[in-house]
Amino acid sequence: MSRIVRVILALNLIAIAVLVFVYPQWMVSPGKLIPGHAQLASDCFACHAPLTGADSARCVSCHKPVDIGRLTTTGLPIAKPLTAVPFHQKLRNQDCVACHSDHAGVKRFRQQGRFDHALLQTSVRNECQSCHSAPTDTLHRQVSGNCSQCHTQEKWVPATFDHNKYFVLDRDHDTRCVTCHVGNDYARYTCYGCHEHTQANIRREHIEEGIRQFDDCVECHRSANEHDIRGRSGARESGRGRERDDDD
Secondary structure (H helix, E strand, O other): OOHHHHHHHHHHHHHHHHHHHHOHHHHOOOOOEOHHHHHHOOOHHHOEEOOOEEOHHHHOOOOOOOOOOOEOOOOOEOOOOOOOOOOHHHEOOOOHHHOEOOEOOOOOEOOOOOOOHHHEOHHHOOOHHHOOOOOOOOOHHHOOOOHHHOOOOOOOOOOOOOHHHOOOOOHHHOOOHHHHOHHHOOOOEOOOOOOOOOHHHHHHHHHHOOOOOOOOHHHOEOOOOOOOEOOHHHHHHHOOOOEOOOOO
């Protein structure tokens, strides 16, 4: 390779390097910026640190975490918030680039529309109704909180709880949840308080049948059919919670 060729190649490499730093929006940009950042199209280093890429510290210099979802960067109220409830204030880390990219040539939201609840502070991770509206169907209208007893934060459906596994809600038990689960405590239940299901009546009937030790109805009964009685050995494996006595 002649000296002239080497010089030409060296000059080209120098020119490219200079252009990358002087006009990075032309040389390395993956696409146009979102409309809200259009004024920064010629100022890559407003968001990017040299050689290391986008820097969250530069994001929060304009987007104050306390104002995200509430106020614009100029301090004006947001007319149409992207989310119903501001939640950025409750994130564990202000790592903006972990979720966001403002270039049209890459995925706008890296989470692909599914929010990772592990990003939230531990103290607020189970406060579902602070961000989500409660379902309005017949079942969920009876429930106050306790979402995690049936649902996971990875997926809302399918729910993890199958009531028929523990007790069949047939036509004889078509009632409101709070009738058996007092105070929305779904880890416990009570059978006392309905028709003949008083503690004294149940105890008397079981003694008449020669059953003197019982403390959990669903150990033996899985439906309203009093003759459909499960054996106690397998019942403890499928029973959930324990019966709430009147003295508890």
